[in-house]
Amino acid sequence: MAIGFIKKIFSFGKGTVEETKPQDAAPEADVAAAVPAEVPPAPEPVIPEAIAPVDVEIDEPVAEQSAAEEASEELLEPLSDIEALPLAVEDPILPAEIETAGGPASDEARNDENTSVSEDAVVPVDAAAEQGELSPTTQEALEAYAALQETAPEEPPVEPEDLAEQEEIAAVEDQPIGDDASDELAADAAPVEDVVEQDDSVFEAPVSEAAVPEEPVLGTPLPEAPAPEAVIAASLPKGFASAAERAQEEPVAAPQPKLTWYQRLRRGLARTSSQLTGQIASLFTKRKLDEATLQDLEDLLIQADLGVETAMRITDTLASERYGKDVSGEDVSRIMAGEITKVLSPVAKPLELDLSHKPHVILVVGVNGTGKTTTIGKLAAKLSGAGLKVMLAAGDTFRAAAIEQLKIWADRTKSDIVSSKLGADAAGLAYEAFQQAREKKADVLIIDTAGRLQNKAELMAELEKIVRVLGKLDPDAPHTVLQTLDATTGQNALQQVEIFRNVAGVSGLIMTKLDGTARGGILVAISAKHKLPVYFIGVGEGIDDLEPFEAKDFAEAIAGVAA
Numbered sequence: 001m002a003i004g005f006i007k008k009i010f011s012f013g014k015g016t017v018e019e020t021k022p023q024d025a026a027p028e029a030d031v032a033a034a035v036p037a038e039v040p041p042a043p044e045p046v047i048p049e050a051i052a053p054v055d056v057e058i059d060e061p062v063a064e065q066s067a068a069e070e071a072s073e074e075l076l077e078p079l080s081d082i083e084a085l086p087l088a089v090e091d092p093i094l095p096a097e098i099e100t101a102g103g104p105a106s107d108e109a110r111n112d113e114n115t116s117v118s119e120d121a122v123v124p125v126d127a128a129a130e131q132g133e134l135s136p137t138t139q140e141a142l143e144a145y146a147a148l149q150e151t152a153p154e155e156p157p158v159e160p161e162d163l164a165e166q167e168e169i170a171a172v173e174d175q176p177i178g179d180d181a182s183d184e185l186a187a188d189a190a191p192v193e194d195v196v197e198q199d200d201s202v203f204e205a206p207v208s209e210a211a212v213p214e215e216p217v218l219g220t221p222l223p224e225a226p227a228p229e230a231v232i233a234a235s236l237p238k239g240f241a242s243a244a245e246r247a248q249e250e251p252v253a254a255p256q257p258k259l260t261w262y263q264r265l266r267r268g269l270a271r272t273s274s275q276l277t278g279q280i281a282s283l284f285t286k287r288k289l290d291e292a293t294l295q296d297l298e299d300l301l302i303q304a305d306l307g308v309e310t311a312m313r314i315t316d317t318l319a320s321e322r323y324g325k326d327v328s329g330e331d332v333s334r335i336m337a338g339e340i341t342k343v344l345s346p347v348a349k350p351l352e353l354d355l356s357h358k359p360h361v362i363l364v365v366g367v368n369g370t371g372k373t374t375t376i377g378k379l380a381a382k383l384s385g386a387g388l389k390v391m392l393a394a395g396d397t398f399r400a401a402a403i404e405q406l407k408i409w410a411d412r413t414k415s416d417i418v419s420s421k422l423g424a425d426a427a428g429l430a431y432e433a434f435q436q437a438r439e440k441k442a443d444v445l446i447i448d449t450a451g452r453l454q455n456k457a458e459l460m461a462e463l464e465k466i467v468r469v470l471g472k473l474d475p476d477a478p479h480t481v482l483q484t485l486d487a488t489t490g491q492n493a494l495q496q497v498e499i500f501r502n503v504a505g506v507s508g509l510i511m512t513k514l515d516g517t518a519r520g521g522i523l524v525a526i527s528a529k530h531k532l533p534v535y536f537i538g539v540g541e542g543i544d545d546l547e548p549f550e551a552k553d554f555a556e557a558i559a560g561v562a563a
Ligand SMILES: Nc1nc2c(ncn2[C@@H]2O[C@H](COP(=O)(O)OP(=O)(O)OP(=O)(O)O)[C@@H](O)[C@H]2O)c(=O)[nH]1
Pocket: 366, 367, 368, 369, 370, 371, 372, 373, 374, 375, 396, 399, 402, 449, 450, 451, 452, 484, 512, 513, 514, 515, 516, 537, 538, 539, 540, 541, 545
């Protein structure tokens, strides 16, 4: 069988392997396709044979592969011819092939190796027979083989050390296929993927003599080989499936429906809430509500970033309802959700646009990576989707990628964009963008700014300058200053709001990344302290993953109250 053809078949079935290392995939085909076709009754032992040519494929040019192909074909022929020697003949092939897989070898060396495999597999048996040490079954088999040998090329002389090995061959030979020994083989069989992985490691690892595995002795556990079904399945091109495979297939799970933003919010806040509710539940096990328990609860709530004020509100309400009585975790969650809702409701406001301004200018500020650019893209999508004319200004002149990122968002949202070179004066760009937006009668201008740490005085001064410059064109501009907060940052967000509010006059907040590992409690503390509107929350990186902030939903998600 032509190995090139087999290679083709296999590569269809193993897409990923083919993409990364097509050379690696090919040799498995030798096994995959050749075994069932050539030696149907006992395919497993031949499998490692396919591993051997991996090295040939990797290290040698295509032209030289034909030599390897010839060698492998030669190897296959005697195998198919001596079916009557099921395990005894085929087993010795395994070690030789594994050894070859351990490192690259020249074609010549490999051919020698392969040749010696078939010699090892066949000739010593013959020699043992001459010594009268073989079982009757083996004798019969040898007779059949001897007939074949008449037409085969003359074999080299048998080395004395081979004879001992043949005694072991004879012992194994007595076991018919399907007995315990071959069952063990089947049980040890590895899926094709495993074999491929082994090949990958062979491909990547520098190969030395020492790395070449020792040739296993017959009777020792055989290396893992793919089960026949796996081999067949892997050989089929895309669009085909083997019936055997289908029979074994488990029912395919229905595709997961996309989670709603609320589910994603809940999932994002699950860590916050489950940690908190778990601690609360253990706090109230078999305890009546007393001063000590209330104090412990307050500590827990503060640790969950909810803030002292909100923590005290919760404990006060709980005490007024249940002091001296039994309290369950559910009682606490319910009261907690209610009190958090009371804190958040006043700040859950829509983002008001005064479209008489033409444009209404929105300046977006915040610490690096909090999601400014992404949030601008999401806002632009909502606004232009509603029919408003939107212009974006790439005021993050510090980061080339930020400019490119905003251009992509402009393109996606069909918004105009004003940008300048990397390192340009951000205030100058904001001014220019404002003018252009006026000329083009844009409804909304959204200005991106470079992320900056709140403790970098120089950068904060630059932000101040942007605000001042915009005010020259319109004393009310920027009309909205939005600060993005990363929900995963915790307590630091409180300080971020404090400083950006002072420098840039932040008028509202958007909390991003609430879909991730969130420390969402901090939004409660920020709301209680700053009472700034929270317009939206980010629940993913996608264009639609920006949702209006809903106090009750958020509060229940944090408190772990069932939806
Ligand atoms: N999971 C998740 N990722 C978000 C969300 N919002 C933004 N991101 C990701 O956060 C990373 C930073 O977002 P950017 O929009 O580049 O943040 P930035 O504030 O403009 O960053 P700088 O320009 O460095 O200041 C990106 O990988 C975004 O895809 C969100 O709501 N959820």
